[in-house]
Amino acid sequence: xxxxxxxxxxxxxxxxxxxxxxxxxxxxxxxxxxxxxxxxxxxxxxxxxxxxxxxxxxxxxxxxxxxxxxxxxxxxxxxxxxxxxxxxxxxxxxxxxxxxxxxxxxxxxxxxxxxxxxxxxxxxxxxxxxxxxxxxxxxxxxxxxxxxxxxxxxxxxxxxxxxxxxxxxxxxxxxxxxxxxxxxxxxxxxxxxxxxxxxxxxxxxxxxxxxxxxxxxxxxxxxxxxxxxxxxxxxxxxxxxxxxxxxxxxxxxxxxxxxxxxxxxxxxxxxxxxxxxxxxxxxxxxxxxxxxxxxxxxxxxxxxxxxxxxxxxxxxxxxxxxxxxxxxxxxxxxxxxxxxxxxxxxxxxxxxxxxxxxxxxxxxxxxxxxxxxxxxxxxxxxxxxxxxxxxxxx
Amino acid sequence: xxxxxxxxxxxxxxxxxxxxxxxxxxxxxxxxxxxxxxxxxxxxxxxxxxxxxxxxxxxxxxxxxxxxxxxxxxxxxxxxxxxxxxxxxxxxxxxxxxxxxxxxxxxxxxxxxxxxxxxxxxxxxxxx
Amino acid sequence: xxxxxxxxxxxxxxxxxxxxxxxxxxxxxxxxxxxxxxxxxxxxxxxxxxxxxxxxxxxxxxxxxxxxxxxxxxxxxxxxxxxxxxxxxxxxxxxxxxxxxxxxxxxxxxxxxxxxxxxxxxxxxxxxxxxxxxxxxxxxxxxxxxxxxxxxxxxxxxxxxxxxxxxxxxxxxxxxxxxxxxxxxxxxxxxxxxxxxxxxxxxxxxxxxxxxxxxxxxxxxxxxxxxxxxxxxxx
Ligand code: SF4
Numbered sequence: 023x024x025x026x027x028x029x030x031x032x033x034x035x036x037x038x039x040x041x042x043x044x045x046x047x048x049x050x051x052x053x054x055x056x057x058x059x060x061x062x063x064x065x066x067x068x069x070x071x072x073x074x075x076x077x078x079x080x081x082x083x084x085x086x087x088x089x090x091x092x093x094x095x096x097x098x099x100x101x102x103x104x105x106x107x108x109x110x111x112x113x114x115x116x117x118x119x120x121x122x123x124x125x126x127x128x129x130x131x132x133x134x135x136x137x138x139x140x141x142x143x144x145x146x147x148x149x150x151x152x153x154x155x156x157x158x159x160x161x162x163x164x165x166x167x168x169x170x171x172x173x174x175x176x177x178x179x180x181x182x183x184x185x186x187x188x189x190x191x192x193x194x195x196x197x198x199x200x201x202x203x204x205x206x207x208x209x210x211x212x213x214x215x216x217x218x219x220x221x222x223x224x225x226x227x228x229x230x231x232x233x234x235x236x237x238x239x240x241x242x243x244x245x246x247x248x249x250x251x252x253x254x255x256x257x258x259x260x261x262x263x264x265x266x267x268x269x270x271x272x273x274x275x276x277x278x279x280x281x282x283x284x285x286x287x288x289x290x291x292x293x294x295x296x297x298x299x300x301x302x303x304x305x306x307x308x309x310x311x312x313x314x315x316x317x318x319x320x321x322x323x324x325x326x327x328x329x330x331x332x333x334x335x336x337x338x339x340x341x342x343x344x345x346x347x348x349x350x351x352x353x354x355x356x357x358x359x360x361x362x363x364x365x366x367x368x369x370x371x372x373x374x375x376x377x378x379x380x381x382x383x384x385x386x387x388x389x390x391x392x393x394x395x396x397x398x399x400x401x402x403x404x405x406x407x408x409x410x411x412x413x414x415x416x
Numbered sequence: 417x418x419x420x421x422x423x424x425x426x427x428x429x430x431x432x433x434x435x436x437x438x439x440x441x442x443x444x445x446x447x448x449x450x451x452x453x454x455x456x457x458x459x460x461x462x463x464x465x466x467x468x469x470x471x472x473x474x475x476x477x478x479x480x481x482x483x484x485x486x487x488x489x490x491x492x493x494x495x496x497x498x499x500x501x502x503x504x505x506x507x508x509x510x511x512x513x514x515x516x517x518x519x520x521x522x523x524x525x526x527x528x529x530x531x532x533x534x535x536x537x538x539x540x541x542x543x544x
Numbered sequence: 545x546x547x548x549x550x551x552x553x554x555x556x557x558x559x560x561x562x563x564x565x566x567x568x569x570x571x572x573x574x575x576x577x578x579x580x581x582x583x584x585x586x587x588x589x590x591x592x593x594x595x596x597x598x599x600x601x602x603x604x605x606x607x608x609x610x611x612x613x614x615x616x617x618x619x620x621x622x623x624x625x626x627x628x629x630x631x632x633x634x635x636x637x638x639x640x641x642x643x644x645x646x647x648x649x650x651x652x653x654x655x656x657x658x659x660x661x662x663x664x665x666x667x668x669x670x671x672x673x674x675x676x677x678x679x680x681x682x683x684x685x686x687x688x689x690x691x692x693x694x695x696x697x698x699x700x701x702x703x704x705x706x707x708x709x710x711x712x713x714x715x716x717x718x719x720x721x722x723x724x725x726x727x728x729x730x731x732x733x734x735x736x737x738x739x740x741x742x743x744x745x746x747x748x749x750x751x752x753x754x755x756x757x758x759x760x761x762x763x764x765x766x767x768x769x770x771x772x773x774x775x776x777x778x779x
Contacts, residue, residue, distance in 0.1 A: 062710045064696040069619035073681040073694060133679015133694065133711030140678055141658040151658035151682050205656065208688030208768060356690050358643070358764055359779075363631040366643070368623045368690065375619070479673050482665050484724055491704050529674055529709030531702045538704050 033243070041398060044391040051388020054381035055130045063133065066382045071374030072352045077131040079344045080386030083228065084124030084393060086199060086221060087340070088117045089161075089192040090229020095168070096192075099185025105252050108408040109237070110185070114169045115400050116236060116393075117192075117229075118162065123393035125158060127385055150201045157195045164188050173404075196222045203351075210287035211351025216277060220270040224340070227263035231314075231336035234260065237408070238330050240401060249410060250325055257329045261318035264336060268311050271343070287354050291346065295373070298350035301342045310339010349376055448515035451497040451505070457487050464516070467493075471526075490530055503537035586649075586668035587718055588745040588773040589729075590752050590761060593641040595737030601627060603642050606734030610719060612703035622693035622708075624716045625731060630779075639779070642731065642740075645670060645691040645716035646764065647773030653683035653692065662713075668745070668773050669718045677712040684713060688765050691715045718742075745773065 057065060068075040091113050098107030129138045141155045168184040171177040200218030207213035234256065241248050275292065278284040291298050314332035317323055353374040358364065364371040400406060456463055458470070474488045497512040498505050505512045506527050513532070517524050531538060607625045608615040617623070625644040631637070647670045653662040654670065661676035662683045672683075672692075684692045692715040695708060702708050705721045719729035727733075732740040743752030761775040 060698075062697040063694065064620055069696070070622075070684070070693050071619055071690075073684040133681070133713070134677065137659075137676075137678045140676060144659045144661075144676055146657055146660040148655045149658045149682070151656060151680065155658065202682075206652075206685050208652065208686070208765065212685075352685070356688060358628070358689065359630055361633070363633050364628050366626045366628045367617045368626040369619060370626075370628050370643075370690070475675060479671070479675070480663060480665070482667060482669075482720070482724060494704070528698070529702065529707040529712070531704040531707070533701075533704065535704040538701075542701070542703075 037398070037402060041395060044394045044398070047384075047391035048388050048395070051130075051385050051391070054384040054388070055135070057381060058131075058385075059135070065379060067376050067378045068382070069374070069376070071355075071369045072349055072376040074348055074352065075376060076378040076382040077127050077385050077389075078348055079341060080389050081124045081127040081131075082199065082348070083340055083344055084120045084127070084389055085158075086196060086225045087228040087232050088120035088124060089196045089199075090225030090227070091116045091120065091233050092165070092188055092192045093226050093229055094233055095185060096189040099168075099182055100189050105255075105410060108410050109233075111169060111172050112237065112240075112401075112406045112408060113233060114165050114172075114188075115406055116233060116397060117165050118169075119393040119396035119400075120232070121158065121161060121165075122396055123389035123391075126392055127389035130385060130388075131382070150198060150205055154195075154198045154202065157191070157198045161188075161191055161195055164191050192225075193222060196225045203347075208356065209351065210278070210284045210357065211291070211347070211354060214274060214277060216270065216274045220267070220274055223263070223270045224267040224343075227260065227267045227336055228340045230256070230260045230263055231333040231340075234329055234333040235337070236397065238326070238333075240407060244407065246407075248326075252410065253325050253329055257318050257325065257332070260329075260332065260336070261315060264311055264314055264318075268307075271306075283357065283360055290354050290373070291350050295350060295353070298346050298353070302346045302350075305342025306339050306346065309335050310342060314339075352376075446515055446519050447510040449499045449501070449508070449510050449512060451499050451512055452495075454496055456496075457492075490526065491535060494532060495534055498532070498534040498537070503534040504532050506532035583666050583668070584746060585666075585744050586746040586773065587723060588647065588668065588743065588752060588775065589718075589732065590741040590755055590775050590777060591641060592737075592739045592741070593639055593776055593778040595735070595739035596627070596640045596642065598629070598638075598640060600640075600736075602734045602736055603731035603740065606730040607644075607716070610703070610722075610730035611706045611717075612701070612708065620696040622695060622714060624691075624693065624714070641776060641779065643689060643691070643764070644731075644774070645687075645718075646689055646770070647716075647718060649771035649773065651770065652686040652688065652768075656682045656686040658682065665720075669720055669723070670715075670773075671717055671720065672713050672715065674707065674709060674712045674714070679711040679713065681713060687715075688768055688770070 066075060094106055094113035095110035095117075097103050098105075098110040098113075129135055132138060141149075141152050146152050164184065164187055168181070168188050171179075171181040171184050197218040200221035203212040204214060204217040205212075237248070275288060278288050292302065293299055314335045317328040317332040317335070353376060355369060355371055355373065358370065458466075463470075470488055471490060474485050475490075478484045478489075494505050499507065499511055502508070502511075506514055506524070508514065509518060511532075513524055513527075526532075533541075604623075604625050604627060605615070607613070611624060613622050613624060615621075625642050627640050628643045629638065629640045647664075647668055649664075649668065651662070651664055651670045654664055656662075658680060659676045659678055661673045661678070662670070663673060664670045679694065681694055684690075684694060692713050694713050695710045698710045699708055706717075708714055719727075719731075722729060728742050729740075732742040741752050741755060743750040745753055745756070747753055756775060759777055761777045762779050763770070763772045763775060
């Protein structure tokens with residue numbers, strides 16, 4: 023008895039230490055934002071060629087994963103699978119946490135963050151960005167209502183329709199995120215109709231990976247064992263999602279290769295663009311796909327460890343992919359005069375250079391820390407632990 | 417406390433709520449350099465309370481609709497009210513815009529982008 | 545033309561969808577969707593590149609001076625107008641031209657701006673309303689001409705006629721403050737060869753309209769169907 027008490031005590035201390043650590047990261051991020059406010063974006067690595075940088079990599083990862091993690095809830099609510107249903111609350115919570123973190127980063131990176139409410143007041147209907155503000159706030163509301171319907175007995179009847187609504191909404195939301203890039207028709211890297219579905223499929227993989235990580239940590243924290251069958255099934259599902267997103271990325275690059283004027287861009291991003299191809303092949307393809315796929319599908323792997331490793335690798339790969347996609351996509355110069363060689367004082371015809379500064383990285387980690395704090399505190403005070411009845415095949 | 421005492425107290429409290437901009441200039445509790453001053457486009461007491469509405473309304477007309485107004489123009493405000501000493505409405509703590517805004521603790525957003533200097537002086541300073 | 549129609553169709557359908565999502569605040573905007581194809585004035589420029597000899601930077605210097613730009617060339621410095629040196633790889637033919645905001649009739653920056661800070665005046669000039677700009681830089685991503693700059697540092701001592709400030713996006717204004725006073729943009733005035741012809745594209749009797757009818761002119765990235773207000777001759 024006394025040992026478990028001592029253990030509990032130790033855990034409590036660890037809990038507060040972790041919270042304090044995350045709080046510190048948030049404070050550092052706020053400090054960075056304050057400095058950015060005072061000195062301007064000059065202290066970041068962003069410039070007139072690379073206008074979106076590290077903060078956007080973090081923010082978009084968080085937002086896309088926030089949508090994907092709801093997959094777990096959807097499979098439970100919409101398709102009525104019990105093991106997923108038991109995990110729906112945790113999925114909803116993670117979604118809200120990551121959405122908050124991602125949006126905070128996006129907002130604090132604005133040139134005039136104090137005006138962040140303006141899109142809601144002066145709404146421009148042709149702007150995908152503006153729709154996204156509706157999509158994000160709607161998602162917040164829906165997921166909160168959904169959580170409530172699961173926790174509150176009297177609301178249980180609404181749980182199913184709300185689950186369906188969340189299911190639909192998150193599809194539109196990730197489509198909207200993809201559209202932000204898809205509408206940039208003038209850029210070789212973006213402006214492709216494949217981007218929205220690509221983001222949707224990627225969100226499945228990233229969300230699932232994040233869910234795995236959190237779930238495993240929670241189980242370990244509570245000294246519980248996740249039933250190996252459940253883990254095995256979810257691991258396989260993650261594997262499928264990874265394959266799916268790899269396929270979408272392949273199609274995206276293939277279609278680009280099909281357009282003659284995008285060939286040089288593909289050459290740049292896949293072959294001779296220095297850090298970008300390196301990150302793409304080593305970071306995204308190898309760490310983000312090959313490694314987790316091997317961990318998942320190779321026979322004889324220890325389920326628990328390999329699932330954790332695979333999930334972490336997927337997250338890392340996701341970041342690598344976004345870095346290449348967002349920043350690499352901008353580094354390649356716009357083609358104003360196809361077929362001609364151009365040069366100017368404003369970077370025409372030249373690969374843009376970008377070195378992320380510590381401040382924007384701090385801001386990005388601040389977003390992660392916000393998501394971490396929301397998750398940890400909620401799991402601590404509310405009952406988000408999945409409760410499985412003994413394993414039911416479904 | 418008698419009824420009249422309560423009344424007096426209430427009156428005092430209410431008067432505290434009246435923003436200072438309503439007061440006559442002679443009673444302004446801070447120092448202010450009104451520059452050249454002169455005849456304003458509206459009554460000065462009205463202006464003290466409402467200048468921002470005038471400016472915001474006109475700014476949309478000027479910027480978005482391309483209908484500038486000869487009279488209501490931030491540059492004109494600066495022209496009359498920039499200090500005769502340093503040609504600015506924002507340079508010192510008793511400069512025209514700063515003095516009141518500091519007292520009322522309202523942030524001025526205009527001069528991050530707009531020049532707070534009289535144009536003639538700016539031209540002189542920036543002549544090559 | 546087909547593309548423009550498609551874009552308009554997209555706008556309306558999107559508009560309808562948006563109205564159903566958030567009624568009230570949007571209806572206003574839809575009702576206001578101006579069609580200014582029949583506006584009496586559309587300011588534009590015709591640039592004759594044959595005069596833009598290597599090394600000539602008069603228009604750029606004039607722009608910097610007029611608009612109070614530092615003239616710095618770091619990737620974080622604003623450049624509203626720049627000289628692009630172009631070489632035809634197959635023939636070796638070299639020439640140059642000034643590149644700036646093309647003041648499109650269908651500006652992508654206006655389409656994407658979440659707050660409506662990026663807007664087109666009824667006379668065709670595309671501007672950033674810095675009172676509304678939140679500095680998201682989406683317009684910079686959308687612009688095919690790399691015409692926009694983000695103000696990366698606090699500014700001081702701006703020209704009283706040209707407000708600019710940290711955290712907002714800016715670009716060529718066609719010297720709107722001069723145009724409104726009946727003057728020419730600074731670059732057009734400064735060009736020693738009179739290579740930049742400024743005028744009203746919608747007035748059939750204006751010099752620019754006549755010349756555009758008479759000579760072959762080009763839009764940069766004409767494939768995007770943006771109907772630019774700045775046209776080039778000799779490329
Ligand atoms: S940076 Fe400013 S002008 Fe550009 S899209 Fe964002 S809010 Fe609009």
